Amino acid sequence: MSLAATVSEPVSALSPTLSSLEVCDRQHLLGLGFSAETTGKVADCAAWTMTFPLKRVKKHKRVEAICPMVAPSLAANGMRYAVASMSGREPGLATLDRLLLEAAAAFDRIETDDPRLRCLVVVAPEVKGSRLLDATHPSRKIKNTLLQRGIFVGEFFPSCPFATTFNPRLFALRSPAPMYVLRTFLDSDWRFICQISEWQKTYRERFGDPPGKLRNLGGPVWRLRQKLGWRIDAALSRVFPKRSRAIELD
Numbered sequence: 001m002s003l004a005a006t007v008s009e010p011v012s013a014l015s016p017t018l019s020s021l022e023v024c025d026r027q028h029l030l031g032l033g034f035s036a037e038t039t040g041k042v043a044d045c046a047a048w049t050m051t052f053p054l055k056r057v058k059k060h061k062r063v064e065a066i067c068p069m070v071a072p073s074l075a076a077n078g079m080r081y082a083v084a085s086m087s088g089r090e091p092g093l094a095t096l097d098r099l100l101l102e103a104a105a106a107f108d109r110i111e112t113d114d115p116r117l118r119c120l121v122v123v124a125p126e127v128k129g130s131r132l133l134d135a136t137h138p139s140r141k142i143k144n145t146l147l148q149r150g151i152f153v154g155e156f157f158p159s160c161p162f163a164t165t166f167n168p169r170l171f172a173l174r175s176p177a178p179m180y181v182l183r184t185f186l187d188s189d190w191r192f193i194c195q196i197s198e199w200q201k202t203y204r205e206r207f208g209d210p211p212g213k214l215r216n217l218g219g220p221v222w223r224l225r226q227k228l229g230w231r232i233d234a235a236l237s238r239v240f241p242k243r244s245r246a247i248e249l250d
Contacts, residue, residue, distance in 0.1 A: 013095075014102045015083040017110070017120065020050065020074060023081040034083065041125040041177040042083055048176050049121055050074060059166045066164070066172050069183065073119045078112035084124040091127060096135035097142045099124075100180065104151050107182045115184060122180040129157025129178040138196045147193070147202045152185040165191050187211060 015032070022028050023046040029039040053067035065071060073079045084099055099122070107120040124132065132155040136143040146153050156175035164170045190210035193199035203210070 013085050014099060014106065014122070015085070017080040017082050017106050019077070020046070020079055020081070024050075038083065038085075038125050042081070042123045044176040045121065045123045045179055046081055049079070049181075053172070057167065057170065066170075069117065069119075072114075073117040073183075076112045076114055076117040078110060078114070078117035079119045079121070080106070080110055081121045081123065082106060084122050084127070086124055086126050089126065089128040090131045090134075093135050093140070096131070097140075100135070100142055100146065100153065100182075103180065103182055104146055104149060107151060108149075116186065118184055120182040122182065123177055124179060125177045127178050129155075129159055132157060132178055132180060138198070144198050144202055146182070147185055147199060147206075150185045150206070151182050152189055152192070154181045154183075156181060 024043060026039050026043050029042060030036065034042065049070070053070040054065050056063055057066055070079075082103065084103075086095070086099075103120055103122045107118060110118040110120065112118055136153060136155060143153060154173065156173045157178040158174055158176065160171060160173040160175075162171070162173055164172050185206065187203075187207040187210065190203060193203055194210075
């Protein structure tokens with residue numbers, strides 16, 4: 001039995017989607033019935049998603065925004081927000097599966113001229129951040145189910161331990177409150193899925209072979225270079241303690 005068939009019940013915990021203007025209007029959020037605490041967290045996450053990813057950083061030999069897709073998505077009115085009202089810090093994994101499937105349906109309904117610029121931010125202020133990772137762990141099916149639908153999902157929360165692929169000291173997934181971000185699955189996403197064989201298969205079925213400049217990612221030489229690079233950075237951080245701090249961007 002497929003995952004979708006086992007978790008297809010409606011999920012009332014997900015709010016209707018909100019535009020970028022609506023989600024930044026705290027009075028509007030309060031008028032929808034959200035508590036002052038939830039309103040603050042949702043508005044903070046919205047402000048963060050509209051500013052932090054736009055900050056420019058050095059990526060190997062070039063300088064560009066942390067996430068180059070955010071500015072075009074905002075300009076195309078392709079970014080939407082929703083709030084997940086969950087009970088308890090660690091909801092059941094099946095409950096989070098249902099939430100993600102409901103979010104995927106909402107994502108598919110986003111109207112924009114370029115479907116590559118669709119993005120849905122699902123803020124889950126009551127959920128423990130690491131629980132979001134539990135649900136999308138590679139050993140479970142939900143993340144691959146979404147990839148097969150052309151949707152890439154990312155997990156963001158204040159203590160997220162994952163650094164960017166280009167800088168081990170830039171923790172770009174540390175949002176003000178826990179949230180899932182759903183966006184269009186792109187051929188450039190090989191860098192994010194290349195270490196999981198099932199996700200690799202889904203990628204190849206959708207896009208074929210990855211672009212030439214990405215094909216080495218996930219291979220044994222790449223893994224060795226990543227490991228050595230991280231160890232060198234850790235050693236330098238011990239010698240120069242200020243290096244161990246997470247990068248603070250202007």
